[in-house]
Amino acid sequence: MRYTSEFRDKTLIQGILKEIRRTVSQRWVIMEICGGQTHAILRYGLDQLLPPEVELVHGPGCPVCVTPLELVDKAISIATLPEVIFTSYGDMLRVPGSSQDLFSARGAGAQVKVVYSPLDAVEIAKNNPDKQVVFFAIGFETTAPANVSSVLQAKALGIKNYSILSSMVRVPPAMHAILGAPHNRVQGFLAAGHVCTVMGYWEYPPIAEQYHVPITVTGFEPLDLLQGIYMTLQQLEAGQYQTQNAYTRAVTYEGNRSAQALITQTLEPCDRQWRGIGLIPMSGWKLREEYRDFDAEHRFRVSHIQTKESEVCISGLILQGIKKPNQCPAFRTLCTPENPLGATMVSSEGACSAYFRYSRDQEDIQDHATRSERF
Amino acid sequence: MCLAVPGKIIQIYMRDTMRMCKADFGGITREACIETLPEAKEGDYIIVHAGFALNILSPEEAEATLQALEELSSLEEQIRSEDALS
Ligand code: SF4
Numbered sequence: 468m469r470y471t472s473e474f475r476d477k478t479l480i481q482g483i484l485k486e487i488r489r490t491v492s493q494r495w496v497i498m499e500i501c502g503g504q505t506h507a508i509l510r511y512g513l514d515q516l517l518p519p520e521v522e523l524v525h526g527p528g529c530p531v532c533v534t535p536l537e538l539v540d541k542a543i544s545i546a547t548l549p550e551v552i553f554t555s556y557g558d559m560l561r562v563p564g565s566s567q568d569l570f571s572a573r574g575a576g577a578q579v580k581v582v583y584s585p586l587d588a589v590e591i592a593k594n595n596p597d598k599q600v601v602f603f604a605i606g607f608e609t610t611a612p613a614n615v616s617s618v619l620q621a622k623a624l625g626i627k628n629y630s631i632l633s634s635m636v637r638v639p640p641a642m643h644a645i646l647g648a649p650h651n652r653v654q655g656f657l658a659a660g661h662v663c664t665v666m667g668y669w670e671y672p673p674i675a676e677q678y679h680v681p682i683t684v685t686g687f688e689p690l691d692l693l694q695g696i697y698m699t700l701q702q703l704e705a706g707q708y709q710t711q712n713a714y715t716r717a718v719t720y721e722g723n724r725s726a727q728a729l730i731t732q733t734l735e736p737c738d739r740q741w742r743g744i745g746l747i748p749m750s751g752w753k754l755r756e757e758y759r760d761f762d763a764e765h766r767f768r769v770s771h772i773q774t775k776e777s778e779v780c781i782s783g784l785i786l787q788g789i790k791k792p793n794q795c796p797a798f799r800t801l802c803t804p805e806n807p808l809g810a811t812m813v814s815s816e817g818a819c820s821a822y823f824r825y826s827r828d829q830e831d832i833q834d835h836a837t838r839s840e841r842f
Numbered sequence: 843m844c845l846a847v848p849g850k851i852i853q854i855y856m857r858d859t860m861r862m863c864k865a866d867f868g869g870i871t872r873e874a875c876i877e878t879l880p881e882a883k884e885g886d887y888i889i890v891h892a893g894f895a896l897n898i899l900s901p902e903e904a905e906a907t908l909q910a911l912e913e914l915s916s917l918e919e920q921i922r923s924e925d926a927l928s
Contacts, residue, residue, distance in 0.1 A: 470848040470887060470899055471868075473908055482915025556892070584893025586860070586875060606892075609846065612878060613894035616860070623859040661846045664889055664896040690911060716904040717889050723897050726878040 470716065474688030475511075483693045484516055487700060491520045495703050496652045497696060498645070498788050500638060501659035502529030502816025503687055509825040511689045513696075521700065524652065524788035525821075527641050527744065528659050530606045531558045531814035532786060534634045535740035536774045539564040542603050542632055544769045546577040551767075552595060554588040555603040557581040561813045565775040585617035585631075592621065592629035601763045604631035609661045611635050611752060612726040615733040618754065618761045630763040633753055636739055638662050639670045640750035645787060646678040653788055655699040657685040657692070660714040667722025671710040679708045686714035733758055742810060743776075743783025780809035785818050792822035799823060846891035848899055849874065851884050865890060 499505060505525040508514055514523055527533055543564050546553035553569070560570040560581065573579040578598075582588050585602050592600035604614040614635060621629040638659060645653055658671060663684045671682045681702035685695025695713040702709060712718055730752070739751025754762045779797045784790040792798050792811070802808040804820055811817035821827075849865035854876070856862065861877045865888060874890045876882045879898060888895040 469850070470904055473904070479908075479911045479915055483911060486914055584875070586893055609891050609896065612896070613875070613892040616875060616877060616894065620858060620860060661889070661891060661896065664846070694907070694911065713907075715907060716900050717897055719897075723878055725880070726896065729878060 471688060474686070474690040476690065480516075480689055480693060483690065483697055487521070487693065487697050488518050490697065490700050490704055491518050492704060494520045494522065495654055495700060496522045496524055496788075497655045497657060497699055498524045498526045498653040499657040499685070499692075500526035500528040500642070501657075501662070502526075502532065502814065502818065502821075503661070504528075504657060504659065504685065504692060505818050506816060506821045507687050507689070508692060509821045509827060511692075512825075513689060513692055514827075517696070521696065523696075525785065525791075525818040526645070526788060527741065527786040528607065528638065528662075529786070529811065529814050529816040529818070530610065530634070530636060531556075531562060532782065532810040532817050533636060533741040533744065534559070534562065534605050534810070535742050536565060536776055537740065537772055538632065538634045539568075540772045540774055541764070541769050543567060543569060543572050543577075544772070545601055545632065545763060545767050546572050546579050547575075548599070548767065551599045551601055552578045552580060552591060553601050553603070554580045554582045554591060556605065558814050558816075559603055559605060561807060562810045563777070563807060563813075565773065585614050586620060589617050589620050589624070589626060589629055592626050593624065596628060598628060599766070600629050601767075602629070602631045603634070605634045607636055607638055607659070607662050608666045608730070609659075609664070611730050611734065612665060612723075615729050618733060618758055619729070621761065622758070627760075630761050630766045631754070632763040633751075634739075635734065635752040636741070637736065637750055637752065638666075639674060640747050641741070642674050644744070644747045644750070646674070646680060648787065650789060653680065655680055655703050656682045657695045657699065658682050658710075660684060660686040660691070660718060663712075663714065663718040663722060665723050665726045667720050668710055668712060668718065669720055669722075675708045675710050681708045682710045684710075684712040684714050684718050686717065741786070743780070743786055745783075777808045782809035782811040782817075782819065785811055791827075792819040793828055795819070799828065846889045846896055848887050849890050851876070851882060851886050851888060854882070854884060863888075863895070865895075
């Protein structure tokens with residue numbers, strides 16, 4: 468496919484890997500923020516091709532993983548109301564709530580439907596006027612425009628039986644939280660390319676300045692990722708901390724201004740809990756007052772939610788880049804994609820599911836030094 | 843979730859209040875909303891996520907990136923042959 472296969476070219480990959488090896492003189496820790504990037508890195512084995520000095524840690528950029536337990540539980544309670552058709556992106560169905568997940572709620576009779584796009588949820592509302600249709604609007608800045616478009620569409624069409632349960636989150640406050648933490652190890656960031664297609668990267672230079680970390684906007688193909696890593700390493704080695712763009716075919720500095728306008732028209736920042744991490748100030752988005760009628764939390768006053776998190780799951784530490792999935796005692800034993808204990812094992816962007824799928828067990832990592840010498 | 847894939851616009855139309863298109867993703871045709879990309883036209887490559895086009899891909903920038911990567915590879919070869927000579 469165009470814009471895809473060219474960025475998987477073996478010769479060019481080898482070329483840039485050699486350049487990376489030549490550039491690196493000491494240990495560096497770089498975080499890729501986006502879970503989609505984590506998966507690509509593991510799928511192509513880039514973590515094992517890089518010189519051992521370069522450690523990639525995996526960030527919190529998996530919206531499914533960070534959706535707070537309380538909202539998952541709320542989603543399940545709303546979904547079980549008889550008048551409700553609950554719609555969601557497929558990834559959310561197996562995310563464990565305190566006592567069950569949406570998938571098992573569906574098994575017990577709740578009407579839960581998977582949609583590809585939130586506009587499809589509006590269509591369902593249009594075709595089922597006697598039902599309340601609720602959409603689980605999770606996601607980062609990448610997904611926010613699609614989520615809010617559904618609200619604008621419902622409003623424009625006068626559809627009254629549609630609402631969203633918002634768990635939308637923003638990347639920059641999470642970067643502040645990671646860099647400001649006392650145990651932070653991150654020295655450079657690969658910024659999430661698809662978030663930046665919407666938001667541009669004008670929000671990042673102040674972060675780079677404040678914490679003295681280079682930030683490189685990075686895409687998702689192997690060459691994109693290696694180029695992002697290379698540009699970050701060049702800066703680290705030179706003691707610089709600028710914001711750069713390694714994904715110029717999709718991202719501009721300003722981003723998609725009209726998508727940003729949709730977001731600011733409908734949403735305002737709010738404090739938000741991140742699952743496993745805790746409260747990050749002003750890291751969430753909620754519907755503005757004038758769209759309150761479309762807010763499911765307002766429409767369905769669900770209370771008495773008693774959350775109970777798994778006692779063994781360390782996904783919070785993984786999402787902050789402090790631990791790796793294979794350091795979790797439950798990894799591959801008690802916790803598998805069929806029987807997940809944490810959201811990071813469920814999502815197609817979760818670090819635990821990536822480690823499971825691409826077999827990064829503890830021995831593989833210890834073997835890293837020997838492996839990377841082979842190339 | 844934040845995965846987004848490149849597709850080529852093959853047809854543009856309105857659905858209710860939204861500007862939509864049909865786009866080709868390597869042989870599979872799907873609908874995408876192009877409401878925030880008023881300049882998008884047939885033949886453009888867009889990057890689509892959750893049925894929503896995030897941006898138009900720039901062929902010039904894609905070419906420039908590949909070019910730079912090629913230069914990097916040949917630079918490496920050049921240095922290696924210089925090393926071999928010295
Ligand atoms: S392996 Fe399972 S239990 Fe362990 S951190 Fe990951 S999701 Fe949680």
